[in-house]
Amino acid sequence: MLKGVKLRLYPKPAQQMQLTQLFGNDRFVWNQLLAMMNQRYENNPALPRLNNYQLDRLLPCLKREYPFLKESDSSSLQVVTKNLNQAWQNFFKVPAQFGKPRFHSRRFLRQSYTGKSTCQIIAKRYLKLPKLGYVKTSKTGQITAGKIKRYTISHEPTGRYYLALQIEVSDAQPLPKTNQAVGLDMGLTHLAISSDGIKYATLNAKWLQTQIERWQRKTSRQRYQATVAVRQWNHDQRHFVQLELADYQNWQRSRQIKARYQAKLANQRKDWLHQLTIRLVRQYDVIVIEDLKVKNLQKNHHLARSMANAGWGRFRAMLTYKCDWYGKQLITVSPSYTSQQCSHCGFQSGAKPLAVREWTCVKCGRHHDRDINAAINILQAGLASRPELKATGLERALVK
Template sequence: MVLKGIKIKLYPTEKQKIFIDRNLALNRFVWNQLLAMQGARHENGGRYVGKYAMHNLMKPLKWEFPFLKEADSTSLEYTSDDLDAAFLRFFNKQNGYPRFKSRKRPKSTYTTKCINNSITVVDNHYIQMPKLKLVKCHGAHRITGRIMRATIRKEPDGSYTATILVEEAVPILPKTGAIVGLDMGITHLVIQSDGYKLKNKQFERALAKQKRIWQRKFARRRERALREIAAAKANGVELQLTDFKNLQKAKQQVARINKRIKNQRLNYLHHYTTQLVKEHDIIVMEDLKTKNLMKNHHLARSIADASWGIIKNLLTYKCAWHKKELILVKPHYTSQTCSHCGMNTGKKPLHIRMFNCPHCHTVGIDRDINAAVNIRNKAFA
């Protein structure tokens, strides 16, 4: 059994949108109330109130603020759990002191628990959720396991999604006996030791023009808004950037394009890694930690870096699910060593695409494939 998060798109009605926005606001309110309470207690020399004690505070909080009864009550508990986690990170010195959530930067998600089938898929096109009742959705046919909880999100582009956490049994894939080494490149994102090369598709290129148009509109509208805010202030009127609907629209359009690019890339990598795990029992790749530390300002390179990180994460859990093996090796000398005889032949400039070995006289191996074979061999060295 494994836990799986399945993201679906929601199409809430106006009334449902109002509830989601209201529930996000109520969760923000509870976060701030509990945070203020913890701060006040600390000042009076009291001890930190733990996770379950905070759950018990929900009832008195609802007496004091009756409007909290409108909220999805399990979501308030998850919010107090989030606050508890933020405090634990602070105590462990991983993070700063938890901050109040402002109206300007509101909460974008809330989580609701599935109790007695309170979350169910209806007809593949609707999902039943606490307080919201039936919400029209897309992608629910992928939900097959036992539903544990749902996290509802208001995306930066103003749309709504839900990530449904399910527990399901994964089918065990048949063993193939195949072993593959993966080398990471830029024009080709992945080069396999068997010669297959995965193209580094430029998803951002197709949408680049649209993105630039909206980015420019955003910049222009922002400048105009700032001027109007200054002018209004001189007349004693408080205005905020959020008051300019046109500006917000441009911001959402940019966010929408970014989301589409990200989704297309993720789909591409999902498809590739699933196939890889199906076809091979052992997958060997470079341990990318050191590479990720290098900050690179070249766009193609930074996208490739991010994609490799995603590939590693996807392979890590897909191999664990399907009882396959992922081996991470140190990438040193993989491009200098002859994959045939194992001789280190020294550094080569990047423009030399073919690998010729002066030792065993193997000639004309593709440089990248040579490296991928070396990575595969490293797992057994």
């Protein structure tokens, strides 16, 4: 079982310069090999594609030609070749979905590199990382007993450094059984509505969203002003100072402030989803959700922003791996007709506008809350698809 742990890094100024070099080395290797593969394909498309082993054999040649590559962790360069080989294969298998691999730029807001070498815990807040030595971290107590498979060091647009560790853990930690099952209907006003009648609200972050929009406008305005200044120098070099676009500090500062607000909103949403998912996993043994195609649903431009803010995809991903960790079961069912069918008699009442939140079945006369009725239908469909669950007594979880 693999688990991920993300820590905050506090590198010294010398280590920050070294990290900039390591980020650049991985980017340089990616661009060099990609240029070679593109030229090779243009010269003769019939040539067989290079595999991962052949790309690794090119690394010693690059190190002899460019000695600064020796400053990088050798395993990180091997990860670059592996990722490039995978991206190239995806392009030939499904070109419409993945597209051709692109060159990496040093102006990307997020820089990172991944390695497979050994990382050692030296003290409560210190780690020994390959090529960097001793680096101060936020908390090493989060690293449980296990083997570190990979590490990723990243420099975020907020100006902060993070370390993500992939840890292999041998034993799982199952939670006590509750013999309860629940169906969940996803919504926008409420993130999830359970078949028990509980409605879990979405994260209320209007203030943060307002600040993000404000700084987005300010950043765009300052970038435009900097672009105008650069163009003015091109036409009148005697009366203007020569500066590149990235040299304008006002624009760089506002861009970082905007990134910090965005990171704060993302962290709050992630924390909210963690609290909700662990609560559901502790309370229920079987969780049934809809198999929603979020990307297709977001094509509706009237609801796309609300769907993205709700975090349906991350909610499902968290439920999936937490159920695996703690010995619970997650079932996905088709969302078709869950809002149209009466959960009491099964009558199909037809499609209804989103404004209709309550309705009465014309056949049995049962009055339904739209979302709770859909959650009950989801639970019934999930239990019906797994007959073996009825032997455990979970059929009493159905709302009569």
